[in-house]
Amino acid sequence: MVLGDLIELTVAMTAGVKVEAVMDQVIESALNLTGAEEASIFILDAFGQTLHRACSRHRGYIKAMPAGKQVTLYGADQMPNLKEPAAFVVSTGTTLNLPDIDKVIGYDFERIREDDKFGGLRTRALVILPLTIQSNRTIGILQVVNPGASHQTVSAVSETCLRQLHSLAGLAALYMWNARLLEDTSRLKRQFDRHLAELPKQIRKPPGRKSPAPLRPKGLIGESPPIEHAIELVGKAACSTVPILVRGETGTGKELMASFIHQSSDRTGKAFVVQNCAALPEALLESELFGHVRGAFTGANTSKLGLAHEAHGGTLFLDEIGDMPLALQAKVLRLLQEGEVRRVGSTKTEKVDVRIVGATNINLEEQIAAGEFRQDLYYRLNVFPILLPPLRERPSDIPLLIDHFLRSAAQKAGHPVPVLASEALEALLCWGYPGNVRELKNILDRARLMAGPGFPIGLAHLPPELAGARYEAGNRVPVLIPDGDLKTIVGQYEAMVIEAKMREVNWNKTNAARVLNVSRRTIIDKLNRYNITRPEGFERS
Numbered sequence: 001m002v003l004g005d006l007i008e009l010t011v012a013m014t015a016g017v018k019v020e021a022v023m024d025q026v027i028e029s030a031l032n033l034t035g036a037e038e039a040s041i042f043i044l045d046a047f048g049q050t051l052h053r054a055c056s057r058h059r060g061y062i063k064a065m066p067a068g069k070q071v072t073l074y075g076a077d078q079m080p081n082l083k084e085p086a087a088f089v090v091s092t093g094t095t096l097n098l099p100d101i102d103k104v105i106g107y108d109f110e111r112i113r114e115d116d117k118f119g120g121l122r123t124r125a126l127v128i129l130p131l132t133i134q135s136n137r138t139i140g141i142l143q144v145v146n147p148g149a150s151h152q153t154v155s156a157v158s159e160t161c162l163r164q165l166h167s168l169a170g171l172a173a174l175y176m177w178n179a180r181l182l183e184d185t186s187r188l189k190r191q192f193d194r195h196l197a198e199l200p201k202q203i204r205k206p207p208g209r210k211s212p213a214p215l216r217p218k219g220l221i222g223e224s225p226p227i228e229h230a231i232e233l234v235g236k237a238a239c240s241t242v243p244i245l246v247r248g249e250t251g252t253g254k255e256l257m258a259s260f261i262h263q264s265s266d267r268t269g270k271a272f273v274v275q276n277c278a279a280l281p282e283a284l285l286e287s288e289l290f291g292h293v294r295g296a297f298t299g300a301n302t303s304k305l306g307l308a309h310e311a312h313g314g315t316l317f318l319d320e321i322g323d324m325p326l327a328l329q330a331k332v333l334r335l336l337q338e339g340e341v342r343r344v345g346s347t348k349t350e351k352v353d354v355r356i357v358g359a360t361n362i363n364l365e366e367q368i369a370a371g372e373f374r375q376d377l378y379y380r381l382n383v384f385p386i387l388l389p390p391l392r393e394r395p396s397d398i399p400l401l402i403d404h405f406l407r408s409a410a411q412k413a414g415h416p417v418p419v420l421a422s423e424a425l426e427a428l429l430c431w432g433y434p435g436n437v438r439e440l441k442n443i444l445d446r447a448r449l450m451a452g453p454g455f456p457i458g459l460a461h462l463p464p465e466l467a468g469a470r471y472e473a474g475n476r477v478p479v480l481i482p483d484g485d486l487k488t489i490v491g492q493y494e495a496m497v498i499e500a501k502m503r504e505v506n507w508n509k510t511n512a513a514r515v516l517n518v519s520r521r522t523i524i525d526k527l528n529r530y531n532i533t534r535p536e537g538f539e540r541s
């Protein structure tokens with residue numbers, strides 16, 4: 001690693017606590033080091049089941065991957081999927097350094113080829129390193145595609161370069177883990193502060209001290225760099241009349257962001273009108289948006305104003321604008337350019353003053369290529385795009401969102417705010433969230449119900465795909481065989497089995513003894529010997 005990179009990396013890792021900044025810098029350094037075409041970091045979920053891509057750079061640009069792109073480590077037969085190269089690296093803890101994947105037999109490169117289609121490159125050489133902490137624990141992988149491409153000499157990386165990549169991966173794992181621990185600590189502090197605030201008045205902080213100002217308007221939670229950036233962009237554009245296009249996967253908060261744009265603008269006292277463009281058939285959508293005159297169609301007994309009229313002076317939010325029928329797109333373009341609408345069945349145009357905010361979760365550029373979205377409308381709308389990245393690419397927001405959702409739901413229901421066990425938090429932090437913030441909210445709503453009002457939320461209250469593999473099928477054979485003598489290895493395995501069973505039986509020692517067919521005394525001895533303790537949030541039994 002060149003010194004400059006090392007310094008940059010250390011600065012990012014120590015100054016910027018945010019895990020996104022660390023991942024970004026690691027990828028930058030990996031690209032500089034190898035001259036590769038693409039580098040990515042994949043994070044392993046808490047139970048070692050799937051890897052999801054958390055950060056990717058393609059020829060120096062940030063690469064957005066489609067939702068749900070993840071690598072499953074186990075096949076349908078529950079055996080490690082050793083043919084998938086990333087799964088192989090995680091399962092064995094070894095590094096792959098393949099000079100030409102077309103000539104390699106024994107691996108299945110289907111996922112890599114799929115990614116190629118999306119990224120417009122062809123993978124030849126591939127290097128995958130495990131991101132390992134505490135000597136044995138793999139938390140993800142660093143994947144480098146086509147090293148040497150920037151010097152037109154794609155090949156495997158040299159021994160020296162591989163050693164440097166190893167150092168980089170080691171540092172990356174350590175700092176990513178530290179960033180996560182720091183976030184966990186901040187969450188615990190917030191949890192503690194909240195409990196403190198709920199104590200009787202006389203032992204609260206002395207009067208006269210100012211309470212901190214709310215960080216975000218109207219429930220928009222997030223302090224990760226991409227969210228800060230989006231909020232900064234809103235600040236710049238809110239008070240102008242330029243249309244804004246909010247882009248992001250489903251559930252990333254586009255509607256919330258649109259409402260924030262409206263609140264931050266000088267139109268905030270006027271209407272914020274929302275229409276989902278995918279929700280209605282063309283004719284109905286046209287009359288909804290632009291209104292109609294009496295007799296325009298069967299059943300139009302009176303004339304009616306459209307949402308564009310209703311939003312006069314305010315903001316019209318066109319959700320899922322990428323799904324709007326082509327013919328209507330021309331009318332939206334006229335509204336954007338001339339501020340004019342024409343009701344269905346009328347020959348007269350009317351002037352309205354609306355600020356348009358559009359949102360889409362589909363690739364408009366592809367829609368244009370397919371002839372399904374007007375290029376002129378795209379150019380007009382895309383003057384000021386705001387991108388909301390998927391939640392898996394801004395993991396530092398997860399603890400804040402968890403706190404927010406748990407607190408607001410508890411307040412609404414008049415229950416105490418539930419405590420979240422560290423293990424449950426870890427599982428939540430490592431999940432890939434194809435449904436983004438909406439999915440996180442739903443998971444927490446379900447967990448609250450499962451745990452009962454105000455009761456601690458543990459791993460058992462999360463959906464099976466996050467925690468259940470461990471619950472449903474018991475623990476797996478350790479995927480990584482640690483170094484050491486047989487007694488030590490078997491001891492480690494025994495500790496893992498005991499811990500897994502204790503979780504399954506909700507830390508009830510008598511039940512664990514029954515399931516494992518040993519005495520309760522044996523369970524107690526082993527718990528002590530292996531120093532296994534009940535995580536925070538579980539009732540003692």
Ligand SMILES: Nc1ncnc2c1ncn2[C@@H]1O[C@H](COP(=O)(O)OP(=O)(O)OP(=O)(O)O)[C@@H](O)[C@H]1O
Nearest residue numbers: 219220221222250251252253254255256361437438
């Ligand atoms: N940053 C955030 N802070 C708090 N809540 C959020 C945030 N982002 C999203 N949510 C919540 O997640 C849910 C989905 O958000 P929203 O409807 O704004 O997403 P969207 O991107 O418009 O989704 P879709 O594309 O499916 O319409 C809502 O309940 C919203 O309140």
